[in-house]
Amino acid sequence: MSAGYGRLIWRNGVLMPWEEATIHVSSVGHASVSAAFEGVHSYWSSTRETLHGFRLRDHMQRLLESLRLSWMEPEFDADALVAATVELLASWQTTGKDLHIRPWGFAAGTHRQQMVPRGTPAEIAIETWEFESKLGQGRTCTLAVSSWPRFNHGASPASMKVFSNYHNGRLGNIDAAARGADWPIFLNTNGHVTESSGSCIALVKRGRLVTPSLSDGVLDSITRRTLIQLAQEELGLEVETRSVERTELYLADEIFLMGTSAEVLPAVSVDGIPIGDGKTAGEVTQAIEACYHDTVRAATHKYDEWLTPVHLDRTPGAPGLFSPTGSSDARSSK
Structure with a gap:
């Protein structure tokens, strides 16, 4: 079935x-x-x-x-x-x-x-x-810089969340798996870090949170927006959105992926180079994950x-704004 x-x-x-x-x-x-x-x-x-x-x-x-x-x-x-x-x-x-x-x-x-x-x-x-x-379950991942570059967002804007843009991510996934990593990291044609396949990336260095600029070909991720705001307001972190060089990944204190499906996913290595202790999420990443958990679980009203x-208080098939009869008055009033 x-x-x-x-x-x-x-x-x-x-x-x-x-x-x-x-x-x-x-x-x-x-x-x-x-x-x-x-x-x-x-x-x-x-x-x-x-x-x-x-x-x-x-x-x-x-x-x-x-x-x-x-x-x-x-x-x-x-x-x-x-x-x-x-x-x-x-x-x-x-x-x-x-x-x-x-x-x-x-x-x-x-x-x-x-x-x-x-x-x-x-x-x-x-x-x-x-x-x-998977929030709060202590999971981690490994990363590999992809041999495939990020698609040129001047030709197909990264701000468009369209299926065709994700073929680039599929190739990167296959490449990362062949090299023994969980997820890829894409560089753009200028050699700057962009994102993974279906998730954005952030790194922590000397207490600062750094994430690639949208102008480098990064999707304007809603999870990215959320975590930047939580990092600033809840943890008091300084956040930098700028171009990120590949070598910064290798020297980062902490790295995590972020996205709707990834949620907050700590990385413990890039291209085989350990990040932090190479085994567990860093303290800042854990704090950000906890803030995100409390926010999406409505543990705070902020x-x-x-x-x-x-509100799950309706019987299946009951008349509603959008019902099986096809009646609907909520169309756009252009």
């Missing part, structure tokens, strides 16, 4: 059975370079007994920006997509579980052109599934503006 069987998926204003949300194999627009996506976590708060989407609106806004940079025209605005996601999460009727959210947009209809033309309407779908957070609560 398929892992999604029995669940719901949101598609263009309608909640429908997961197994019915199909697209024809000839729909080039779905699989082509035009498709954009987001990855969002929703975390269960045991203190509030509520599921919360973390920075959900920020993710939806970035999805729409990626589609617009791809010259497609989505029909929904960010608030409508947030409301749709809350409705979809509530349909699970599950307590104590964390849920991952995958919204994506792609060219509507079946296109025979080699490239999807400008102004094509965008379909949007939202899927959810359970995931297990950052409640980042949390979208989902």
Whole structure:
């Protein structure tokens, strides 16, 4: 039985059975370079007994920006997509579980052109599934500087979170695994550090937090934004966003990856060179991870503006803002 069987998926204003949300194999627009996506976590708060989407609106806004940079025209605005996601999460009727959210947009209809033309309407779908957070479990990883450079973000902007940009990351993953490392680190064509595949990178040196500048071809990661703010406000750290040289990785006191899926992932070596004691996360990284954990788990009220609560008090199929009947009034008012 398929892992999604029995669940719901949101598609263009309608909640429908997961197994019915199909697209024809000839729909080039779905699989082509035009498709954009987001990855969002929703975390269960045991203190509030509520599921919360973390920075959900920020993710939806970035999805729409990626589609617009791809010259497609989505029909929904960010608030409508947030409301749709809350409705979809509530349909699970599950307590104590964390849920991952995958919204994506792609060219509507079946296109025979080699490239999807400008102004094509965008379909949007939202899927959810359970995931297990790794925060606070003491995990670590090893890194290798990739033999593949980061793609030229002047040709395909790094600010676009599109599937096509992630083929570069896939090649880097294969390269890192072949060299006995867990994840790659990409350099740009100027030799500056950019990011890993699907996550950004930060290093700690003499008590300062350093992370590559967006202008070097780094995705404007929402987790990156979050951790920079937490490091400054909660830990009082000085944060530098600037170009980072490869050798700085080898001389760093601490290194960690950061992203929705990576969360906060400490690195213990780069190209076989130990970082810190080469075995465990450093003190600053542990402190940042603890702050992030408390924030996403709603253990503090200080950052409640980042949390979208989902009240699991509805019976499956009950009428709502987005119901299986297809009724919806939350479309963008362009």
